[in-house]
Amino acid sequence: MTTRDEMNSPVDQVNEPILRCQDITKSFLGVNAVNGATFDVPKGKITALIGPNGAGKTTVVNIISGAMKCDSGTVHMGSTDVTNWERYKIARLGLMRTFQLSRELGGLTVLENLLVAPKVQAGESLFNIFFRPRLLKREERQNIERATEILRTYGLYELRDSLARELSGGQKKLLEISRGVMASPSLFLLDEPMAGVNPALIERIGGYILDMKRQGMTVLMIEHNLNVVEKICDNVIVLAEGRTLATGRLSELRANPEVVQAYLGEIINAGPHN
Ligand SMILES: Nc1ncnc2c1ncn2[C@@H]1O[C@H](COP(=O)(O)OP(=O)(O)OP(=O)(O)O)[C@@H](O)[C@H]1O
Numbered sequence: 001m002t003t004r005d006e007m008n009s010p011v012d013q014v015n016e017p018i019l020r021c022q023d024i025t026k027s028f029l030g031v032n033a034v035n036g037a038t039f040d041v042p043k044g045k046i047t048a049l050i051g052p053n054g055a056g057k058t059t060v061v062n063i064i065s066g067a068m069k070c071d072s073g074t075v076h077m078g079s080t081d082v083t084n085w086e087r088y089k090i091a092r093l094g095l096m097r098t099f100q101l102s103r104e105l106g107g108l109t110v111l112e113n114l115l116v117a118p119k120v121q122a123g124e125s126l127f128n129i130f131f132r133p134r135l136l137k138r139e140e141r142q143n144i145e146r147a148t149e150i151l152r153t154y155g156l157y158e159l160r161d162s163l164a165r166e167l168s169g170g171q172k173k174l175l176e177i178s179r180g181v182m183a184s185p186s187l188f189l190l191d192e193p194m195a196g197v198n199p200a201l202i203e204r205i206g207g208y209i210l211d212m213k214r215q216g217m218t219v220l221m222i223e224h225n226l227n228v229v230e231k232i233c234d235n236v237i238v239l240a241e242g243r244t245l246a247t248g249r250l251s252e253l254r255a256n257p258e259v260v261q262a263y264l265g266e267i268i269n270a271g272p273h274n
């Protein structure tokens with residue numbers, strides 16, 4: 001894969017935030033899962049969200065994507081305040097996400113999983129169903145073409161007629177990513193897209209994420225593998241105990257004693273696989 005630094009053109013230096021989270025809090029049964037998370041996600045970049053298990057990373061992604069409501073704080077997409085909006089409304093603004101545990105529809109084929117992926121479709125309108133059947137036919141054809149192209153890109157084309165439940169763990173991760181890409185998001189949140197997959201596939205998924213950036217997508221990814229973070233992410237947000245501990249480049253964070261103590265120390269000591 002080409003690394004992040006080879007791709008940073010002067011145009012990339014514009015650090016306009018596409019997403020801004022301010023002072024987000026969320027508690028479950030009185031226990032703070034997120035406790036003042038504040039960070040920006042710059043447009044057109046790959047940003048990593050890292051931190052120890054239980055730091056609140058997935059909860060933050062749930063709140064941003066509308067899967068969960070926060071107790072306080074704000075989430076802005078561009079200049080729009082989307083705090084506690086319904087999931088479908090946020091999706092319409094161009095936000096997609098993947099789940100830490102893949103959520104494929106096991107009884108459908110790989111291709112069908114893409115065709116029913118969440119998106120704004122003309123077919124959702126009753127008016128279109130009754131009065132514009134030709135428009136729907138054309139859209140259906142275009143969707144199949146697009147899904148097929150995506151499956152080719154992600155190496156799933158040969159598996160297009162297999163049931164999703166029959167895929168391996170790594171293939172399910174690819175399907176999860178493909179389903180998100182189907183909607184052409186402007187902001188794509190990935191919750192541990194490489195967890196539990198083999199090193200060759202980690203490399204491939206890293207390449208796909210760099211391609212997303214090349215195509216203009218903004219990516220926010222939760223990731224524990226620091227080699228991957230170092231290779232592909234432009235900047236890093238460290239979350240610990242529900243708070244933003246630090247943000248910056250991984251090299252800067254490695255020199256930050258607080259970050260090393262809260263997270264990096266344990267990873268560095270854990271050995272070379274991270
Ligand atoms: N639906 C829920 N109900 C109750 N507690 C929850 C719920 N979701 C998360 N929590 C708790 O909130 C805290 C943060 O969890 P979260 O899943 O956001 O962490 P994380 O940073 O994603 O961890 P990991 O790296 O293990 O995925 C944890 O203590 C977790 O047990």
Ligand SMILES: [Mg+2]
Nearest residue numbers: 057058059100
């Ligand atoms: Mg998580």
